[in-house]
Amino acid sequence: MTTEEVGCEQDNSFPDRFNANYLKVYYGRLFPYVDMFKWLSYGNDGKHPGCDQSYFGRREFSFTLDNNIYLRFQSFNTASDLENAIKEKCPFKIDIGAVYNVDPAKRHAYAQGDNNFTPLERELVFDIDISDYDDVRYCCSGADVCSNCWPLMTVAIKVIDTSLREDFGFNHILWVYSGRRGVHCWVCDLKARRLNNEQRAAVADYFRVYKGNENSNRKVSLMGPALHPFLVRSYTEVLRDSFENKLLSSQNLFSSQERCEKILEMIPDEHIVSELRAKWQENKRVKDDINVFRWEQLKHLLQSGKHKAQGIRRCVEEIVFSFTYPRLDMEVSRHLNHLLKAPFCVHPQTGRVCIPIDPKECEEFDPADAPTLSRLLGELNMGGFRADMDSEWDGTSLGKSVRYFRQSFLQPLLKSCKGDIESCYSAKVEQGKNSLSW
Numbered sequence: 001m002t003t004e005e006v007g008c009e010q011d012n013s014f015p016d017r018f019n020a021n022y023l024k025v026y027y028g029r030l031f032p033y034v035d036m037f038k039w040l041s042y043g044n045d046g047k048h049p050g051c052d053q054s055y056f057g058r059r060e061f062s063f064t065l066d067n068n069i070y071l072r073f074q075s076f077n078t079a080s081d082l083e084n085a086i087k088e089k090c091p092f093k094i095d096i097g098a099v100y101n102v103d104p105a106k107r108h109a110y111a112q113g114d115n116n117f118t119p120l121e122r123e124l125v126f127d128i129d130i131s132d133y134d135d136v137r138y139c140c141s142g143a144d145v146c147s148n149c150w151p152l153m154t155v156a157i158k159v160i161d162t163s164l165r166e167d168f169g170f171n172h173i174l175w176v177y178s179g180r181r182g183v184h185c186w187v188c189d190l191k192a193r194r195l196n197n198e199q200r201a202a203v204a205d206y207f208r209v210y211k212g213n214e215n216s217n218r219k220v221s222l223m224g225p226a227l228h229p230f231l232v233r234s235y236t237e238v239l240r241d242s243f244e245n246k247l248l249s250s251q252n253l254f255s256s257q258e259r260c261e262k263i264l265e266m267i268p269d270e271h272i273v274s275e276l277r278a279k280w281q282e283n284k285r286v287k288d289d290i291n292v293f294r295w296e297q298l299k300h301l302l303q304s305g306k307h308k309a310q311g312i313r314r315c316v317e318e319i320v321f322s323f324t325y326p327r328l329d330m331e332v333s334r335h336l337n338h339l340l341k342a343p344f345c346v347h348p349q350t351g352r353v354c355i356p357i358d359p360k361e362c363e364e365f366d367p368a369d370a371p372t373l374s375r376l377l378g379e380l381n382m383g384g385f386r387a388d389m390d391s392e393w394d395g396t397s398l399g400k401s402v403r404y405f406r407q408s409f410l411q412p413l414l415k416s417c418k419g420d421i422e423s424c425y426s427a428k429v430e431q432g433k434n435s436l437s438w
């Protein structure tokens with residue numbers, strides 16, 4: 001099918017009506033199969049004798065087809081196997097699962113034997129969804145997102161990315177826009193891929209500061225005599241700044257009595273609460289931003305010499321954490337065999353491509369700029385393809401994303417995979433020699 005037959009017009013409206021014919025063209029001409037194959041092969045597609053040629057073929061893919069038909073445990077041996085299956089089935093959604101001990105498509109053959117079907121490896125993944133922030137954003141709710149609440153996702157990327165690199169020593173981290181309301185993170189270092197469920201749960205717990213449930217007033221409880229260095233760094237480098245310079249005003253956090261009361265509920269001292277409430281009843285009209293004004297009053301009162309009790313001083317930090325700290329879907333991170341939507345998929349409700357986000361430039365990322373299927377097809381129709389271009393995506397708004405994926409993520413990753421494979425192989429050879437000499 002050609003794009004002319006699809007008859008698409010350039011249309012950047014949001015949300016974009018999802019169209020299966022558009023999706024066919026996308027899979028036919030734009031989806032970066034080879035890059036995805038190279039990524040998920042982790043160097044095992046090379047010629048080195050240490051390569052595990054079965055590696056990619058033991059990875060689970062799952063396709064969601066039209067009418068919610070769900071195909072789990074799909075597997076492919078080569079980039080062209082993957083390409084052919086995607087083009088033929090035209091999945092609305094592609095999920096990536098674990099690498100198993102055997103080919104997932106043949107799992108039944110192994111179900112009864114000694115060789116039970118078991119997940120062995122999988123990227124450490126994080127899923128952050130803006131709908132989990134509904135109690136701290138007033139501009140949108142549910143799946144909706146706008147430029148006033150998206151900074152919550154930017155905060156999450158900065159906090160988690162910095163910690164994964166500095167506290168855990170991971171280097172190969174891919175952030176991806178989920179196509180609608182959140183972000184996904186894939187940690188691809190060998191030592192991350194080989195974490196077991198308990199270790200994954202421990203990493204997820206490291207990021208947990210939320211205690212209690214929906215009904216408790218203080219969602220964040222920063223316990224102990226001193227804050228953990230990770231929380232101090234997150235607070236001083238990211239959270240405080242984005243709370244005070246962005247969210248405070250853009251979310252109008254102190255603009256109504258109801259919103260003020262919500263914040264007062266987090267202060268565990270009745271005298272301070274009544275003093276603040278009285279002040280805020282007076283200053284309904286101030287020259288400056290009312291949110292900034294009231295926040296300064298709150299800070300002044302809580303941090304003044306009168307209130308030396310640590311719980312009260314800590315309260316300012318707890319409020320900032322409550323409104324800004326990343327909210328992870330812990331279950332996604334805990335399990336080796338949890339599925340997660342593949343990068344470069346298209347979100348069926350928005351028509352937007354799940355493009356990578358450069359954490360170094362996450363401030364500039366605007367979900368409303370993520371290419372939609374109709375925009376991409378419009379660009380293809382304009383005939384942007386030139387002979388000097390690598391692929392058709394090169395001439396479209398997808399080009400920047402594929403180039404980032406290749407140059408900033410894939411190249412350094414594959415370089416380190418090559419090192420891993422070589423050192424693992426020489427260790428094996430050495431071991432072989434030693435056992436022979438016995």
Ligand SMILES: [Zn+2]
Pocket residue numbers: 137139140144145146147148149150
């Ligand atoms: Zn919003």
